[in-house]
Amino acid sequence: MFDGLKDKLNGFREDVEDSAEVEGEVEADIEAGVEADVETEAEVEAEESADSTEAGRADPEASDAESEASDADEDSDGPGTFARAKAFATGRIIIEEEDLEEPLWELEMALLESDVEMSVAERILENVRENMLGETRKQVETTGELVESALQDALLDVISVGQFDFQRRIEGAEPPVVIVFTGVNGVGKTTSIAKLSEWLADRGYSSVLANGDTYRAGANEQISEHADRLGRKLISHEQGGxxxxxIYDGVEYAKANDVDIVLGDTAGRLHTSDDLMSQLEKIDRVVDPDLTLFVDEAVAGQDAVQRAKQFNEAAEIDGTILTKADADSSGGAAISIAYVTGKPILFLGTGQEYDDLERFDPEELVDRLVGE
Known part of the structure; x- marks a missing residue:
């Protein structure tokens, strides 16, 4: 899962390591030269000091000018060159802009190629630069470890947006807890409902399914098959209802039968369909769901990111389920959706079976992407 993105992030680490290694070799040579010439420099400085003293007695203004010129020459090299040479010789290394310029450009291209949304890629680059630039690390803490730490912090910053404990949220709500699912057709929304019902059952929660997808031919049959396999009650009306x-009837059934959670399907809708979006708004008014979850495919990449953003703007969502995460090499949707919407990814669909629903853990994902 997300192997392509992992390879690209590892490529960035190798690029920085190579860049820092070259700089380190140059700096070691500089420091060796500094040490070799220290006696000569001392002698030269003594002679210059004597000459300067004599010149200063003859012409004080000339002495001041020479002093200013000397300071200017020192400033022109900048403190970085000597400081880095000294740091390297004493077993430390300083990361500077030139070490990162080309690797960061390569990282940006890699992120965009992996369908990471532009603003998210820019945020990651900004965080990596801030976390690494000017950092001094002992060589026993390798440059690779420094890069890994910077990438972990940068990725967590964008992936962890809005995270909350899903199970604790359910425990804290008054039953029946109503969860409505929305998204476009064909992304695995109904299957995700069945998977979440099983996930909840494994944790001791009862659930009833309510088929609010009353427009699609075959929708009742599809969700009914899942309900039968799982042994769940299904509430449904005739097509076109x-x-x-x-979903209201599903809530009433849950109240009457002490069912913990109502899982309501809705018609797959496009954000551009005013009629379908108005239906979702009506569901919000009539049922007032505790959570509205957006479902899309991880493999949809940028399309999934943009749809999540548009659905959240049209009818505010509380979180996302990404299906087919096991087939996604790019990882762009998983990296981008939370940051773009401000709402967390809650679950990943990772297979065809009912137990193939994985609670989304940002830290675990980052470890997969960045860790060895």
């Missing part, structure tokens, strides 16, 4: 009424 009112989706809000179906």
């Amino acid at each position: 009112d989706p809000a009424a179906v």
